[in-house]
Amino acid sequence: MRREQEFVDGLHEHVETLRADADRAVKEALAQGDTTRQGRLERDILVAERSGLLAALDAVDSALCFGRIDLTGGATHHIGRIGIRADDEERTPLLIDWRAEVARPFYLATGYSPMGLRRRRHISSEGRTVTALHDEILDLGDTTRTGHEDPTGDAVLLAALNQARTGRMGDIVRTIQADQDRIIRAPHQGVMVVEGGPGTGKTAVALHRAAFLLYEHRELLARRAVLIVGPNPAFLGYIGEVLPSLGETGVLLATVGELFPGVTATAADTPATAAVKGRAGMAEVLERLVRDHERLPDPVLAVEHDRQVVMLDEGLVRVARDRARSTGLPHNLAREYFEGYLLNTLTELVAEQIGTDPYDGSNLLDDSDVSAIRDELADNPAVWDAIDELWPVLTPRQVVARLLAEPDGYLPPEDAEAVRRPVTTEWTVADVPLLDEAAELLGEDDRAARDRAAREQRARIAYAQGVLDVAYASRTYEFEDKDDEDAEVLGAQDIIDAERFAERHEEADHRSAAERAAADRTWAFGHIIVDEAQELSPMAWRLLMRRSPTRAMTLVGDPAQTAEAVGVGSWKGILAPYVEDRWEHRRLSVNYRTPAEIMEVAAAVVRARAPEFEPPRSVRETGIRPFAVAAGGPGELPGAVASVVGDLTPEEGRLAVVAPRELHGELGDALGVPVTGVPDLTRRVVLVDPRGVKGLEFDSVIVVEPAAFGPSDLYVALTRATQRLAVVHAAPLPDALARSEALDRA
Numbered sequence: 014m015r016r017e018q019e020f021v022d023g024l025h026e027h028v029e030t031l032r033a034d035a036d037r038a039v040k041e042a043l044a045q046g047d048t049t050r051q052g053r054l055e056r057d058i059l060v061a062e063r064s065g066l067l068a069a070l071d072a073v074d075s076a077l078c079f080g081r082i083d084l085t086g087g088a089t090h091h092i093g094r095i096g097i098r099a100d101d102e103e104r105t106p107l108l109i110d111w112r113a114e115v116a117r118p119f120y121l122a123t124g125y126s127p128m129g130l131r132r133r134r135h136i137s138s139e140g141r142t143v144t145a146l147h148d149e150i151l152d153l154g155d156t157t158r159t160g161h162e163d164p165t166g167d168a169v170l171l172a173a174l175n176q177a178r179t180g181r182m183g184d185i186v187r188t189i190q191a192d193q194d195r196i197i198r199a200p201h202q203g204v205m206v207v208e209g210g211p212g213t214g215k216t217a218v219a220l221h222r223a224a225f226l227l228y229e230h231r232e233l234l235a236r237r238a239v240l241i242v243g244p245n246p247a248f249l250g251y252i253g254e255v256l257p258s259l260g261e262t263g264v265l266l267a268t269v270g271e272l273f274p275g276v277t278a279t280a281a282d283t284p285a286t287a288a289v290k291g292r293a294g295m296a297e298v299l300e301r302l303v304r305d306h307e308r309l310p311d312p313v314l315a316v317e318h319d320r321q322v323v324m325l326d327e328g329l330v331r332v333a334r335d336r337a338r339s340t341g342l343p344h345n346l347a348r349e350y351f352e353g354y355l356l357n358t359l360t361e362l363v364a365e366q367i368g369t370d371p372y373d374g375s376n377l378l379d380d381s382d383v384s385a386i387r388d389e390l391a392d393n394p395a396v397w398d399a400i401d402e403l404w405p406v407l408t409p410r411q412v413v414a415r416l417l418a419e420p421d422g423y424l425p426p427e428d429a430e431a432v433r434r435p436v437t438t439e440w441t442v443a444d445v446p447l448l449d450e451a452a453e454l455l456g457e458d459d460r461a462a463r464d465r466a467a468r469e470q471r472a473r474i475a476y477a478q479g480v481l482d483v484a485y486a487s488r489t490y491e492f493e494d495k496d497d498e499d500a501e502v503l504g505a506q507d508i509i510d511a512e513r514f515a516e517r518h519e520e521a522d523h524r525s526a527a528e529r530a531a532a533d534r535t536w537a538f539g540h541i542i543v544d545e546a547q548e549l550s551p552m553a554w555r556l557l558m559r560r561s562p563t564r565a566m567t568l569v570g571d572p573a574q575t576a577e578a579v580g581v582g583s584w585k586g587i588l589a590p591y592v593e594d595r596w597e598h599r600r601l602s603v604n605y606r607t608p609a610e611i612m613e614v615a616a617a618v619v620r621a622r623a624p625e626f627e628p629p630r631s632v633r634e635t636g637i638r639p640f641a642v643a644a645g646g647p648g649e650l651p652g653a654v655a656s657v658v659g660d661l662t663p664e665e666g667r668l669a670v671v672a673p674r675e676l677h678g679e680l681g682d683a684l685g686v687p688v689t690g691v692p693d694l695t696r697r698v699v700l701v702d703p704r705g706v707k708g709l710e711f712d713s714v715i716v717v718e719p720a721a722f723g724p725s726d727l728y729v730a731l732t733r734a735t736q737r738l739a740v741v742h743a744a745p746l747p748d749a750l751a752r753s754e755a756l757d758r759a
C-alpha cells in the first residue's frame with residue numbers, strides 16, 4: 014500500500030508540473046498580440062491543445078491511477094484514466110492510458126489465458142489516497158503473495174455495483190468486463206449493433222467506446238466529431254459526465270429532437286401520431302408535397318410586361334418545369350434553372366408579339382433587341398411574381414407545417430386525422446426527422462448567402478486596400494529620403510497582397526468540431542453512437558444515416574424494451590436499406606444492475622407475452638425480495654406511496670417513484686417532490702413517468718399503479734433498481750405480477 018501511495022503521490026506531483034506548464038503556455042500564448050496568420054494559427058492550436066490537456070487533467074484528478082499489471086518478464090505497468098509520460102529523453106510512460114493496447118490484458122487476462130501477466134492489481138482510492146488493493150494471481154505457478162489477494166477476482170466489481178447511486182452515471186473504466194472490452198475496442202468502420210437486456214452495460218459500453226475511438230482515431234474524430242444520440246434530455250443529463258470523467262469533451266450529445274439546427278423539440282406526440290410521422294412512407298409523401306408546389310397554370314397565367322399581356326399556358330410552363338426537374342437537383346436549387354427557362358420562354362413570347370412584321374410575319378428584332386427584352390423581363394416584378402407562384406422557394410418549416418395543417422390527399426383519412434394540427438411554430442420530436450427530410454428535398458438555396466459573402470469579401474478587400482494605401486503613402490513619405498529599397502518593396506507587396514490581408518481579418522472559427530457540427534445540418538460525423546436505438550422510427554434512421562455517409566456507427570439497444578409503435582421490428586429491416594447485410598451483431602448477456610430477485614419479477618412481465626423469453630443473467634443476488642403494497646383505494650394511493658418511500662429511501666443514494674403522469678400532481682404533494690418536465694435526478698427522491706425512466710437507474714424504485722403501464726414500459730420500470738423494488742397499487746395488479754411468486758405481498 015505504501016509503495017502504491019508513493020507512486021500515486023509521484024504521479025500527482027508530475028501532474029501538477031504538467032498543469033502548471035500547460036497553464037503558463039496558455040496564458041503566454043493568449044497574451045501574445047496578433048502576429049502573422051501562421052503565428053495565430055499555431056497559437057490557436059497550442060491553446061486548444063493545452064486547454065484540452067488542462068481539462069483532461071482536471072477531469073481525471075481523483076482516481077487517476079486504478080490498476081497495475083505485472084508481467085511474467087518482470088515489467089510492471091500502472092494503468093490510469095489518461096496516459097502520462099516522464100520528462101526524460103525517452104519520454105518513459107509513467108501511467109498507461111486504459112485505452113492503449115498495452116493495457117488490454119488488464120481487462121482480458123484470465124488464469125486460462127494470462128496474456129503474459131503474472132498479476133493484476135486493482136488500486137482503489139479516495140481522492141488522492143490509496144485505500145485498498147485487490148490482487149489476482151494469473152500465473153498459477155507463482156507463489157509470491159502480497160497479502161491483498163482477492164480469491165474470486167470480483168470484489169472490486171461487486172463493490173462498484175453495490176455503491177450508492179448519485180443521479181449521474183459514472184464510468185466503469187476500472188472494471189470493464191472482457192465481453193464489454195471486445196465491443197469497446199472493435200474496429201470503427203461499419204455498423205455494429207450491440208444488443209443486451211436491461212443493465213448489461215450497453216450505455217456504459219457505448220460511452221467507453223466513444224472514448225476509445227477518440228483515442229485511437231484522434232485526428233479524424235476530433236475533426237469530424239462523434240455524435241451520441243440518446244432517448245431524452247433527462248437521459249443525456251444522466252450520462253453527461255461519463256466522458257468528461259475520462260478526459261473527453263469533444264462529443265456532441267443530442268436527442269433526435271435536437272438534430273435539426275434551430276429547433277429544440279422536446280414535446281412528444283401521442284404514440285399513434287408519432288407512429289404515422291415516423292413511417293418510411295413519409296419521405297415520399299413529403300416529396301409529393303414539394304413537387305405539388307412546382308405548379309402549372311390552369312389553363313393560363315397572364316403576365317403583364319411593358320403594357321402588354323403575355324399568356325403563359327400550361328404546355329409552355331410544363332416544358333420549363335420538366336427541364337428544371339431533369340437537372341435532378343432539389344427543389345430550391347432547381348428553381349434557378351426554372352427561372353432561366355421561363356425567362357427564355359417569356360422572352361420569345363414578347364419578341365414574337367412586338368417584333369413580328371405585320372406584312373410577312375418575319376421577326377424584325379436582332380439578337381441585341383432580344384437580349385434587351387430578356388433583361389427587361391428579369392427586372393419586372395410581375396415576372397418574379399409569376400415565377401414565385403409556379404415554383405416558390407420553400408423552407409422545410411413551411412413544407413412540414415403545410416403537411417400537418419392540410420394532410421388530406423397526402424395521407425389516408427385515419428392517418429391524416431392522427432397528424433392534423435393547426436399551423437404552429439412549436440415542433441415535436443417526431444417532426445424533426447420530417448423537417449430534415451424536407452430540407453433534403455428542398456436543398457439549400459444559398460445564392461443569397463453566396464452573394465452576401467462575396468459582397469462582404471469585396472468590401473473587406475476595399476477596406477484593406479484603403480488601409481494599405483494610407484500606410485503605403487505615409488511609408489513612402491517616411492522612407493523617401495532614406496532611399497530604403499527594401500522598405501519600398503515591402504510596402505508595395507503588402508498592397509498587392511490586399512486580398513490576403515483581408516483574409517487575415519476574417520475571424521477564425523474557434524468553435525470545436527462538436528459545436529460546429531451541432532449548427533450544421535449537413536455535417537458528416539466521424540462516428541455515431543445511438544443509445545436505446547430500438548426507439549427510433551424509420552424516418553429518424555434516415556436522418557441519422559444522412560449524418561453518417563461512411564456508416565461508422567455503433568447502435569445499442571434492446572428490442573424487449575421497445576415502447577414506440579414504430580420502433581425496431583428487426584435490426585435487419587432497419588439496416589438493410591443502408592448497408593444491406595454488412596453489419597455486425599454483438600450481444601451482452603450479464604446484467605450488472607438488477608439483482609436476481611428483482612429480475613425474476615421483471616422477466617415475468619415479458620414472459621406473459623413471450624413465454625420463451627430469457628432475461629440476462631444477474632451478476633448479483635441481494636437476498637432482498639421485491640414486494641407489492643395494495644392501497645385501500647385510489648384516494649389512499651399517495652399515502653401508501655409516501656409510506657413506502659419512507660421505508661425505502663436509502664441513507665445514501667437515490668429513490669425513484671415511477672408513476673403515470675396523471676398521478677404526478679397528487680404524488681408530488683404527498684411526497685414533497687417538485688413535478689417538473691425534466692426530473693432533477695440528483696435529488697434524493699424523484700418522480701418520473703414510465704417513458705422518462707428509460708436508461709436511468711436508482712438504488713430503490715417504487716412502481717405505482719402498474720396496470721396503467723404498457724408492457725414494455727413496465728419491464729423498463731421494473732429493471733431500474735440496483736437494490737430494492739416495490740410496487741404500490743390501488744387498481745388490480747397486471748396478471749403477470751399478480752401471479753409472480755417472486756413478488757411478496759406486504
Ligand SMILES: Nc1ncnc2c1ncn2[C@@H]1O[C@H](COP(=O)(O)OP(=O)(O)OP(=O)(O)O)[C@@H](O)[C@H]1O
Pocket residue numbers: 170173174183184185188189190193209210211212213214215216217218571605606707708709710732
Ligand atoms: N463492467 C462494469 N463495471 C461496473 N459497473 C458496470 C459494468 N458494466 C455495467 N455496469 C453498471 O451497470 C449499470 C447498468 O449499465 P448500463 O446503464 O450501461 O446498462 P444498459 O444495458 O444500458 O441498461 P438499460 O438497457 O436497462 O438501460 C450501470 O450502473 C453501469 O455503471
